[in-house]
Each structure stands twice: as C-alpha cells, then as structure tokens.
Amino acid sequence: MTNEGHDRSQQANMSKQAKEVLDVNELTVVADRGYYSGEEIKSCKESDIKTYLPRPQMSGNLKKGLFAKRDFIYKPDDNEYECPAGERLTARHIYKEKGKRIRRYTSSSCIRCLTKPKCTTGIYRNINRWEHEEILDELESRMDHEPEMMKVRRSTVEHPYATLKMWMEYTHFQMKTIKRVSAEMSLHILAYNIKRVMNIMGTKALIEAMQA
Numbered sequence: 001m002t003n004e005g006h007d008r009s010q011q012a013n014m015s016k017q018a019k020e021v022l023d024v025n026e027l028t029v030v031a032d033r034g035y036y037s038g039e040e041i042k043s044c045k046e047s048d049i050k051t052y053l054p055r056p057q058m059s060g061n062l063k064k065g066l067f068a069k070r071d072f073i074y075k076p077d078d079n080e081y082e083c084p085a086g087e088r089l090t091a092r093h094i095y096k097e098k099g100k101r102i103r104r105y106t107s108s109s110c111i112r113c114l115t116k117p118k119c120t121t122g123i124y125r126n127i128n129r130w131e132h133e134e135i136l137d138e139l140e141s142r143m144d145h146e147p148e149m150m151k152v153r154r155s156t157v158e159h160p161y162a163t164l165k166m167w168m169e170y171t172h173f174q175m176k177t178i179k180r181v182s183a184e185m186s187l188h189i190l191a192y193n194i195k196r197v198m199n200i201m202g203t204k205a206l207i208e209a210m211q212a
C-alpha cells in the first residue's frame with residue numbers, strides 16, 4: 001500500500017520487491033502507462049528487470065495537430081534528430097529539469113521550412129532528450145516488436161483487481177491509517193488467492209497441499 005496519489009514512482013519499488021519474493025536473477029514486468037517514469041524504468045534496468053509499458057500520450061504538440069516527438073528519428077551515430085522534413089536537429093545546450101539532465105536539439109533550417117506550419121508555432125522546433133533516453137528508446141522498440149505483452153497484461157492482471165473491487169463494493173477501505181489499510185488489502189488478496197487455488201485445484205487438493 002502507498003498513500004502517494006499516483007503510480008509513477010512505484011514501478012522500481014514494486015518490481016524489486018517482486019524479484020526478491022520470486023528469488024530470481026531477472027524479471028520481466030508489464031505495467032500500464034500510469035507507471036511511466038524514465039528514472040523508474042532506468043532503475044529497473046539496472047536491477048535486471050525488463051519493463052514493458054506504453055509511453056503516456058501527453059504531447060501538447062500532438063493535441064494541436066503538430067508533429068509529435070516520435071515523428072523525429074534519433075540518429076545515435078551522429079547524436080542528431082532527423083525531422084519529418086528530412087532536416088537534422090543538432091545538439092545544443094544542456095539544462096536540468098527536476099534533477100534530470102536534458103539536451104536540446106534544434107535546426108537552423110526551421111526558418112525557411114515549408115513544413116513548419118505542421119511542426120511548430122515558434123521560430124524553431126526544439127526536441128529535448130534526457131541523457132539516458134536510450135533506455136526509453138529500447139523500451140519503445142520492445143513495445144513495437146512485442147505488442148502481445150500488453151494483451152497478456154490486460155487478460156491476467158486486470159481481472160483480479162476488478163474482482164477485488166467488486167468484492168469491496170467499489171467503495172473506500174473500512175480501515176484507517178496505512179498500516180491497517182495494508183492489512184485489510186492483504187486479507188482481500190489472500191482471500192482472492194485462496195478462492196483462485198480452490199477453483200483451479202479443488203478444496204481437497206488445497207487442504208492436502210497446505211498440510212504437506
């Protein structure tokens with residue numbers, strides 16, 4: 001349980017706990033886009049945890065009908081971006097945002113570009129790149145090549161939580177304080193797991209396994 005109002009800082013924490021409980025050297029984790037955080041994904045990679053989760057679509061440019069960042073192709077050998085007009089955006093200054101080092105890429109070709117109305121309302125189009133963004137590029141490539149991973153998540157993970165919410169009558173927890181709420185949630189999950197094993201193995205087999 002956590003009393004943080006969002007999932008963004010939970011992925012590495014939860015994944016590392018799962019890895020420890022399962023006692024494995026490597027782990028594959030599939031999450032929804034609410035967990036997307038570059039630093040969390042990096043922390044998972046450093047702990048041999050392979051992640052699958054979609055990038056949130058929050059692009060202000062996309063909403064305005066302009067090219068999104070994904071329309072710009074990063075060229076690692078040159079450390080440049082190629083824009084939809086085929087021009088190169090070169091690395092300019094570095095700045096810090098919320099403790100992350102970000103490099104800004106710009107092209108001087110923007111001034112005379114005929115495609116500019118589809119690209120930016122400013123004088124130049126800028127693309128920002130986190131210093132560890134290759135980790136997010138790798139993740140995006142995994143997502144493109146293995147789209148079935150999100151289907152697996154939907155058909156396995158969503159169901160238990162929907163069932164638990166139904167059992168709880170879609171209302172708030174009965175307990176107060178994080179310690180008691182954690183105990184309440186643990187009991188719900190224990191009950192779910194026992195019912196699931198009873199459905200799969202049968203009550204007799206479960207009792208025999210528990211007694212063994």
Ligand code: SF4
Nearest residue numbers: 083085110113119125
């Ligand atoms: S405005 Fe600049 S970045 Fe955008 S398409 Fe034109 S040259 Fe490329």
